[in-house]
Amino acid sequence: GESVGLHLPTLSVQEGDNSIINCAYSNSASDYFIWYKQESGKGPQFIIDIRSNMDKRQGQRVTVLLNKTVKHLSLQIAATQPGDSAVYFCAENRRYGGSQGNLIFGKGTKLSVKP
Amino acid sequence: EPEVTQTPSHQVTQMGQEVILRCVPISNHLYFYWYRQILGQKVEFLVSFYNNEISEKSEIFDDQFSVERPDGSNFTLKIRSTKLEDSAMYFCASSLRAEGYGYTFGSGTRLTVV
Numbered sequence: 001g002e003s004v005g006l007h008l009p010t011l012s013v014q015e016g017d018n019s020i021i022n023c024a025y026s027n028s029a030s031d032y033f034i035w036y037k038q039e040s041g042k043g044p045q046f047i048i049d050i051r052s053n054m055d056k057r058q059g060q061r062v063t064v065l066l067n068k069t070v071k072h073l074s075l076q077i078a079a080t081q082p083g084d085s086a087v088y089f090c091a092e093n094r095r096y097g098g099s100q101g102n103l104i105f106g107k108g109t110k111l112s113v114k115p
Numbered sequence: 116e117p118e119v120t121q122t123p124s125h126q127v128t129q130m131g132q133e134v135i136l137r138c139v140p141i142s143n144h145l146y147f148y149w150y151r152q153i154l155g156q157k158v159e160f161l162v163s164f165y166n167n168e169i170s171e172k173s174e175i176f177d178d179q180f181s182v183e184r185p186d187g188s189n190f191t192l193k194i195r196s197t198k199l200e201d202s203a204m205y206f207c208a209s210s211l212r213a214e215g216y217g218y219t220f221g222s223g224t225r226l227t228v229v
Contacts, residue, residue, distance in 0.1 A: 034218070043208075043220035044158060045220070049216075091158075102160040106157060107157045
């Protein structure tokens with residue numbers, strides 16, 4: 001089954017509202033999580049990351065929350081703008097088996113921002 | 116800002132033909148990766164490469180696939196005999212450190228097998 005996945009395939013928000021995108025993971029051995037933004041025809045673009053020894057990390061207009069108890073990750077975007085419209089992926093890095101850094105991606109949530 | 120460059124942006128090939136997808140990673144990065152994304156699906160890991168050898172590969176990366184870093188600058192993915200199901204976006208990525216930190220992805224090559 002899916003190790004890293006997203007609860008909602010699409011999310012539509014009004015410009016200026018806050019957006020919350022969720023992600024679940026199943027491997028408690030994962031210790032590094034990343035959120036990526038992917039615009040049409042482009043590669044994944046790093047947004048923010050968090051290590052498992054943290055439960056919250058803030059960037060510019062974005063916050064990532066990690067709840068290890070329920071294996072849940074979320075991305076919060078403050079004051080969502082039309083330029084935030086994209087597909088958002090969470091990804092995890094698994095440490096078992098001597099992983100050299102390959103990322104396991106979730107399926108993605110499409111964020112649409114209405115003006 | 117340094118970037119990972121991929122060429123071509125779009126490649127159309129006939130089933131059974133060999134294709135080579137090219138990537139120029141960020142110059143001081145040491146770890147290199149190929150991922151693919153079938154249209155509308157998630158990004159999937161193919162292979163990681165470090166110190167001139169494959170570090171890890173997924174089930175997708177079978178004998179039809181190979182990677183090479185021929186000249187210390189380019190990083191290539193070769194598919195020997197393409198199948199229809201190889202049609203996808205192929206992303207190259209590089210990082211300075213292992214364990215997934217500081218990844219940078221290229222813009223991808225769209226491979227269409229007809």
